Amino acid sequence: MSSGAREREKVFVEHCKGANGLDKVVLREVRGTSAEVYLYGGQVTSWKxxxxxELLFVSSKATFKSPKAIRGGIPICFPQFGSHGSLEQHGFARNRFWSIDHDPPPFPTNSGNKAFIDLILKPSEEDSKIWSHRYEFRLRVTLGPGGDLMLTSRIRNTNTDGKSFTFTFAYHTYLFVTDISEVRVEGLETLDYLDNLKGRERFTEQGDAITFESEVDKIYLSTPTKIAILDHERKRTFVLRKDGLPDAVVWNPWDKKAKAISDFGDDEYKHMLCVEAACVEKPITLKPGEEWKGRQELSAVPSSYCSGQLDPCKVLQGG
Structure with a gap:
């Protein structure tokens, strides 16, 4: 490989050290977009x-130190979402050290994507004491040429004792927003949801969009493959597309809960919103040798949307 080719290769994927000397990978695309992935937690912590x-929220109080999960970015909840189960809250994948996957199974080829990293998590002796199953969790993080951020997870049951296992899952995505009171989420209206603030009681969403004026912690069920998060102040819309993940979690702790979270700033709730592609209501069961795949894609597009009014750009274009 010529030195010029090596330089170009470096532009796309760079292995380096992050906070507290932790290993991380920086993905860059030619237009100047970037993403950072820590091997600790297999976690995306930046997307620009x-x-x-910055398009993702990471708390100023986040501790990049084992065993605590990194507060912000995109933690991976596996093999359990929430605390309804025998494991620690949101499972253990988000506070384990992942490895670079040097021999991933073939992905559908997309020659346009050069900025990607493959990671793998396998059970340790310690893990097998709390969750007695063998698995391979492969994660590909891709930064597309247009700046889209894609996470593809493949989880395979590698048990040799003939046992199936069951899990729930979420990409716990923290989006950076300018002012939570000026944000609306579209695509979840009229759907049923489980309210975590009311013992997971089931309700139906009312209204034409979700807006925020107090704590929200809901699991929306049978959701569409596309959800839009409109940041009115920044005139930006996040578009979340998902595959293999039927549910969507929406969370903001608001003021009282924010003050009670040790690695979260008192006022930081104003600048974040979690919208998470998830599979919670109906857990996934894999027999030995079976594989599950779940994918989330995020894009950020300019918008001049103003609370129910027509988009002036489209009006000007006669659209």
Whole structure:
């Protein structure tokens, strides 16, 4: 490989050290977009657009130190979402050290994507004491040429004792928003949801969009493959597309809960919103040798949407 080719290769994928000397991978695309992935937790902690603006929220109080999960970015909840089960809250994948996967199974080829990293998590002796199953969890994080951020998970049952296992899952995505009171989520209206603030009681969403004026912790069921999060102040819309993940979790702790979270700033709830592609209501069961695949894609597009009014750009274009 020529030195010029090596330089170009470096642009896309760089292995380096992050906070507290932890290993991380920086993905970059030619237009200037970037993403950072820590091997600790297999966790995306940064996603920036071509102007260098951060699109994910990470708390200023986040501790990049085992055994605590990193507060922000995109923690991976596996093999359990929430605390309804025998494991620690949101499972253990988000506070384990992942490895670079040097021999991933073939993915559908997309020659346009050069900025990607493959990671793998396998059970340790310690893990097998709390969850007695053998598995391979492969994760590919891709930064598309247009700046889209894609996470693809493949989980395989590698048990040799003939046992199936069951799990729930979520990409616990923390989006950075300018002002939570000026944010609306579209695509979940009229759907049923489980309210975690009311013992997972089931309700039906009312209204034409979700807006925020107090704590929210809901699991929306049988959701569409596309959800839009409109940041009115920033004139930006996040579009979340998902595959293999029927549910969507929406969470903001608001003021009282924020003050009670040790690794979260008192006022930081104003600048974040978790919208998570998930599989919670109906757990996934894998027999030995079976594999499950779940994918989330995030994009950020300019919008001049204003609470129910027509988009002036489209009006000007006669659209």
């Amino acid at each position: 657009n071509e102007y260098g603006e």
